Amino acid sequence: MRAIVLGIGNTILSDEGVGVRAAAALQERYAIPDGVSVVDGGTAGMELLDIIAGVDLLIVLDTVKAGGPAGSIVRLSAEHVPVFFRKKLSPHQIGLCDVLAALEFTGDLPAEVVVLGVEPATLELGLELTDAVRQRVPRLAELAAAELAARGIALRARAAAH
Numbered sequence: 001m002r003a004i005v006l007g008i009g010n011t012i013l014s015d016e017g018v019g020v021r022a023a024a025a026l027q028e029r030y031a032i033p034d035g036v037s038v039v040d041g042g043t044a045g046m047e048l049l050d051i052i053a054g055v056d057l058l059i060v061l062d063t064v065k066a067g068g069p070a071g072s073i074v075r076l077s078a079e080h081v082p083v084f085f086r087k088k089l090s091p092h093q094i095g096l097c098d099v100l101a102a103l104e105f106t107g108d109l110p111a112e113v114v115v116l117g118v119e120p121a122t123l124e125l126g127l128e129l130t131d132a133v134r135q136r137v138p139r140l141a142e143l144a145a146a147e148l149a150a151r152g153i154a155l156r157a158r159a160a161a162h
Helices: 014-029 046-052 080-086 093-106 137-149
Strands: 003-008 036-042 057-063 073-077 112-118
Touching: 003 014, 003 046, 003 137, 014 036, 014 057, 014 112, 014 137, 036 046, 046 093, 057 137, 073 080, 073 137, 080 112, 112 137
Parallel strands: 003 036, 003 057, 057 112
Antiparallel strands: 073 112
């Protein structure tokens, strides 16, 4: 199985950077096995085509504006993922939506897409996550690891640094 964990977000827009930071946390906390790639997608769009083409599982970590309280975790999969893109719940959807549409056109759409997101408190200019969102970064990494584990890909926790 080939799987990609894709963290997307703009780290200069406060909570918008949560996906990128969660992807980094995943790499820091777990040894990533062969067949799994953790990608900092930043604000990339079509540049992601070759990276995610034809993978078995794409886990997207991002900011998701679903109307809940700041720091709420949102999980979308299966038929809910296209709805996510139609409603423009994330500032990166346009780029990722275009990438997924292009992959569908070429027959290289990932077999399964799961979106794990955090409801932002603010998307204002700023280099730091708000407390409500920052506290959710480890949980988002754990949820990504759990999605992989549910498909038979167990991540081994790295030893804590002393």
